[in-house]
Amino acid sequence: MVYRVRGEIVNMVKYYKAYRFRIYPSPDQEQQMAKTFGCCRFIHNHMLEDKIREYKENGKMLRTTPAMYKGEFPWLKEVDSLALANVQLQLEAAYKKFFREPSVGFPRFRAKHHSRDSYTTNLVNGNIRLMGRRLKLPKMSPVRIIVHREIPEDGKLKSVTVVREPSGKYYASLLYEFDSCENQAAVKIREDKVLGMDFAMAGLAVFSDGSRADYPMYYRKSEGKLAREQRKLSRCKKGSRNYVKQKRKVARYHEKIRNQRRDFQNKLSFYLSEQYDAVCVEDLNMKGMSRGLHFGKSVMDNANGRFQRILEGKMVRKGKAYVRIDRYFPSSKRCSCCGRIKGDLKLSDRIYECECGYRGDRDINAAINLRQEGIRILHCSGDEHQVTA
Ligand SMILES: [Zn+2]
Structure with a gap:
């Protein structure tokens, strides 16, 4: 690996x-x-x-x-x-x-x-x-x-x-x-300041401490409006004046939503980069992930990719660590408590249950695994970042 x-x-x-x-x-x-x-x-x-x-x-x-x-x-x-x-x-x-x-x-x-x-x-x-x-x-x-x-x-x-x-x-x-003139020296990483992050399909991200980051309400509201305008567009006669006008309108909503998403991502990544010494995420294969999932998910994946890039930039500039974990690491299938691998975990299983008695949200379990693996990697990545418990 x-x-x-x-x-x-x-x-x-x-x-x-x-x-x-x-x-x-x-x-x-x-x-x-x-x-x-x-x-x-x-x-x-x-x-x-x-x-x-x-x-x-x-x-x-x-x-x-x-x-x-x-x-x-x-x-x-x-x-x-x-x-x-x-x-x-x-x-x-x-x-x-x-x-x-x-x-x-x-x-x-x-x-x-x-x-x-x-x-x-x-x-x-x-x-x-x-x-x-x-x-x-x-x-x-x-x-x-x-x-x-x-x-x-x-x-x-x-x-x-x-x-x-x-x-x-x-x-x-x-x-x-x-x-880069900011204090370039690598930050000493405290283990309690290491965060695991997993991308859930429904929201934006799930964290190893059990919290989630989701888009704010106004974003959902705009999404609803966009869907409505898009339905209107589908009823317009293609090429007609109304069609062209409606198409513009839809494009404006798309742009608005993108701007709202960007704004949210900028704020969240700033917060995380201030709050944590290291963030560990799965190195997503965006293409593989969007396959087989329903509507608009590729847009979501692109958004996640952008979020990862800006977060990485912010962490690195602050002398902190951004750990990408190989996507073959079994973050979802592994039990974050005892380490057992559950081979038959299905995508529909939202709750992870293990023989050892562990029971928890599937995405949070994955985020915890990513955090643990990230800490392991940081410990053996040489002397650049000192990790202390
Ligand atoms: Zn277990």
Whole structure:
């Protein structure tokens, strides 16, 4: 069994943080952005197609660059070349991943109506710059931006991702690099400050101390409203004016819910990273988990994945530990009291009962197991984190 222990902050010199702001492009700027989204999609699909062909014919990895396509499609030169270069990098990474782990499948084509409109550009020679209420981006005049939160002065701008949400709103996500100057020394971990966390399907997370974190009521309320608007949409005639209007409305609700979820995740992860020295979680295989479960669960899994990432970032930055436990560790099947493994545990068994007399909530049992395993790993992970009882 291979365990990975993250939180090796001692050697970490830099960290990254993204700030997302609403932007208000003018019609001209919107047009240029739309062009860039389109070109990125175009180049992604063309490169992928050529890669697939090469793979089918020769079983080899084909290297493609945007420059290879600019001769045949000269209009690609009209958009930010760094945005296209980033498409190449992302595709290359996804493609390499496919060669390493074929089970993840081939990278996908980007369909016009089912993929998010976005592109990423990097800072090169001052081509992007935040100037008060304006954001300078390549190939267009400065775009109006609302910087609603302060960016620490020591941050170095690295890249900007421009997104158009289906609701029609535009955002810019600014990625900053920081030298990790906070007390980098690894925190001495106290065992009573180690938390096990398991993702339950119904709520967001279940903890080893028996508590749960669930989305607040207002989130459920918005979800209900979204369902209602979605039903209305299904009754509209496709392509009609009402349909288009209703679709926008649904998209706005989706966005609202996502923002509420993000807000909740940010607050919860902040709280946990303040409260605990180490958090132990199962390294989820998101894909395997969403299979066979009903509606919308893949969205849930993505949300959990995002939550894990931000929590890990916060823990690591505070010199604390974030322990990912191999997903083959039998966290659900094991009895947290005596260690017996229950081979025939079914997904429908919500209560874990053991011959030793232990009886408890299935998810809490799993969270306790993750905590115990995490403590074991921390004890043998070397001298970086000292663990004391
Ligand atoms: Zn037992």
